[in-house]
Amino acid sequence: MNGFAQGARIVLVSAIASGQGKTTVTAALARKLARQGKRVRVFKTGPDFLDPMLLERACGSPVHSLDLWMVGLERSRRLLAEAAAQADAILIEGVMGLYDGTPSSADLAREFGVPVLAVLDASAMAQTAGAVVRGLRDYGPVQLAGVIANRIGSERHAQMIAEAMRDIPLLGTLPRQERSLPERHLGLVQPEEVGEIDGMLDALAEQLSFSADTWNALPAAALGEAAQESALPALLQRKTIAISRDAAFAFLYPANLECLRALGAAIVHFSPLADEPVPAQADAVYLPGGYPELHAAALAGAARWKQSIRTAHASGMPIYAECGGMMALADSLTAMNGETHAMAGLLPGRVIMQKRLAALGAHAWRREDSELRGHAFHYSRMETDLEPLARTVKHPTGQAGEAIYGRGSLTASYFHAYFPSCPHAVARLFLEEGAA
Structure with a gap:
C-alpha cells in the first residue's frame, strides 16, 4: 500500500x-x-x-x-x-x-x-x-x-x-x-x-x-491509501515498436509509453518529418496524433519515410495510427489554405481540414468483454469508401462515434486511445494478427 x-x-x-x-x-x-x-x-x-x-x-x-x-x-x-x-x-x-x-x-x-x-x-x-x-x-x-x-x-x-x-x-x-x-x-x-x-x-x-x-499554509494532503498496481503480462516481450516522434506527431500520453514498456515492448523513435524510414529493428509501428496538416508539404516530400511505411505494410507489419497518424497515411491531405499534398497512400481516401470543429469528446472502443477508452478532437474529415471495422462509442451518451478503419495489418482512426485503460486490447494492436 x-x-x-x-x-x-x-x-x-x-x-x-x-x-x-x-x-x-x-x-x-x-x-x-x-x-x-x-x-x-x-x-x-x-x-x-x-x-x-x-x-x-x-x-x-x-x-x-x-x-x-x-x-x-x-x-x-x-x-x-x-x-x-x-x-x-x-x-x-x-x-x-x-x-x-x-x-x-x-x-x-x-x-x-x-x-x-x-x-x-x-x-x-x-x-x-x-x-x-x-x-x-x-x-x-x-x-x-x-x-x-x-x-x-x-x-x-x-x-x-x-x-x-x-x-x-x-x-x-x-x-x-x-x-x-x-x-x-x-x-x-x-x-x-x-x-x-x-x-x-x-x-x-x-x-x-x-x-x-x-x-x-494550505492543509497537507490526506488522500488515503492506494492499492499497488498488478504487473502486466509481458504480451509484447521481444517486440520492438517504432513510434513516430517529431513536430508533426507529438500527441502522445506518457502513460501510453509506460504501458507498452510494462507489456514488455522495446521502443524506438523515428521522425517522418525528417524523412527517416521505419527503423529496421521494428516489429510494429505506432503513429500518434499531432499536426501533420502544418507539415503536409514536408511529409509529402519525405520519399524515404513514405516508401518505408508502404514496405512495412506490405510485409504485414502491424501499424496503429491515431488521428494525425491516420491523416498522414491517407491518399492526400488538404490543408487550411486549400493546398493538397500527397500522403503515404495506405488508406484510400482524402483528409480535408476545415475551420469548424469536427469532433470533441470522450470515446470508448469496445473490445470483446472490455473497452479501450480515450477521446477524439479534430478539425478535419476523412472522405473514404472504406467500410469501418467498428465504431467507438461516445461517453456518456452511448452514441456512435469515430470510425475504426482496417486495411491488412493497418488499424487507423481519429480516436486517441489511453492505453492503460485496456492493456490487453493494446497488445493485440501490435501483434501480428493486428486489430481485426
Missing part, C-alpha cells in the same frame, strides 16, 4: 470556464514553487496533449492525465499517491469550467478531497468577482482553498477583488500580460516552437504574487 506523504500540499486549479487562464496560472505557479526549492508535480484533468507539454516545461517532470472515467478511479489514486511520495507540491489543472463534463473537475476534487484553487479572469469586473466565486464554491459544493485573480490592472483593482471575496481568501494575483502564450486550432503551440518559452515562464512566475508561506 502507498500512503500519501504528510507534507505534500495539493490543489486542483479550476475556473468558471475555459479562457480564464488556468494553464497560464498553473504553469506560473509550478515554475514559482520550483524556483522556491519545492519538488513540484503537475497533472492535467481529462484528455489533453498540449497543456501537459507546457506544464512539463514549467515543473520539470512528466505530466500525466487524471480522469475518473478515462484513467479510472484507482489508477488516478495511484498516480496521486506516487506523486505525493515524491513531491512537496501537487497541482492538478482542471478542464473547461469546474462543473463541466461527466465526470467534471469538481467530481475529481470531491472524490479525493482535494481543495480547489479558482482562477478568475478579473479584467472586466471588480466587486462582482465575489458573487462569481461564491457561486462557484457553493454550487457543488467544493472545498475552495482560495482564488488567484488573473489579468489584474492595478493594486487598487486587486484590493477591490480581495474585499469582494468576503470569507474566501485571495491567495494571489497575476497582472495583464503584454504577451500571451501562442495558440492555434487545437490549443497551445508546442513549447519547442516558442523560442523564449522558459523566459516567458520565468517572467510569469516573477509576476505571480503567491508566496511560499501562502502555499505552506
Whole structure:
C-alpha cells in the first residue's frame, strides 16, 4: 500500500470556464514553487496533449492525465499517491469550467478531497468577482482553498477583488500580460516552437504574487491509501515498436509509453518529418496524433519515410495510427489554405481540414468483454469508401462515434486511445494478427 506523504500540499486549479487562464496560472505557479526549492508535480484533468507539454516545461517532470472515467478511479489514486511520495507540491489543472463534463473537475476534487484553487479572469469586473466565486464554491459544493485573480490592472483593482471575496481568501494575483502564450486550432503551440518559452515562464512566475508561506499554509494532503498496481503480462516481450516522434506527431500520453514498456515492448523513435524510414529493428509501428496538416508539404516530400511505411505494410507489419497518424497515411491531405499534398497512400481516401470543429469528446472502443477508452478532437474529415471495422462509442451518451478503419495489418482512426485503460486490447494492436 502507498500512503500519501504528510507534507505534500495539493490543489486542483479550476475556473468558471475555459479562457480564464488556468494553464497560464498553473504553469506560473509550478515554475514559482520550483524556483522556491519545492519538488513540484503537475497533472492535467481529462484528455489533453498540449497543456501537459507546457506544464512539463514549467515543473520539470512528466505530466500525466487524471480522469475518473478515462484513467479510472484507482489508477488516478495511484498516480496521486506516487506523486505525493515524491513531491512537496501537487497541482492538478482542471478542464473547461469546474462543473463541466461527466465526470467534471469538481467530481475529481470531491472524490479525493482535494481543495480547489479558482482562477478568475478579473479584467472586466471588480466587486462582482465575489458573487462569481461564491457561486462557484457553493454550487457543488467544493472545498475552495482560495482564488488567484488573473489579468489584474492595478493594486487598487486587486484590493477591490480581495474585499469582494468576503470569507474566501485571495491567495494571489497575476497582472495583464503584454504577451500571451501562442495558440492555434487545437490549443497551445508546442513549447519547442516558442523560442523564449522558459523566459516567458520565468517572467510569469516573477509576476505571480503567491508566496511560499501562502502555499505552506494550505492543509497537507490526506488522500488515503492506494492499492499497488498488478504487473502486466509481458504480451509484447521481444517486440520492438517504432513510434513516430517529431513536430508533426507529438500527441502522445506518457502513460501510453509506460504501458507498452510494462507489456514488455522495446521502443524506438523515428521522425517522418525528417524523412527517416521505419527503423529496421521494428516489429510494429505506432503513429500518434499531432499536426501533420502544418507539415503536409514536408511529409509529402519525405520519399524515404513514405516508401518505408508502404514496405512495412506490405510485409504485414502491424501499424496503429491515431488521428494525425491516420491523416498522414491517407491518399492526400488538404490543408487550411486549400493546398493538397500527397500522403503515404495506405488508406484510400482524402483528409480535408476545415475551420469548424469536427469532433470533441470522450470515446470508448469496445473490445470483446472490455473497452479501450480515450477521446477524439479534430478539425478535419476523412472522405473514404472504406467500410469501418467498428465504431467507438461516445461517453456518456452511448452514441456512435469515430470510425475504426482496417486495411491488412493497418488499424487507423481519429480516436486517441489511453492505453492503460485496456492493456490487453493494446497488445493485440501490435501483434501480428493486428486489430481485426
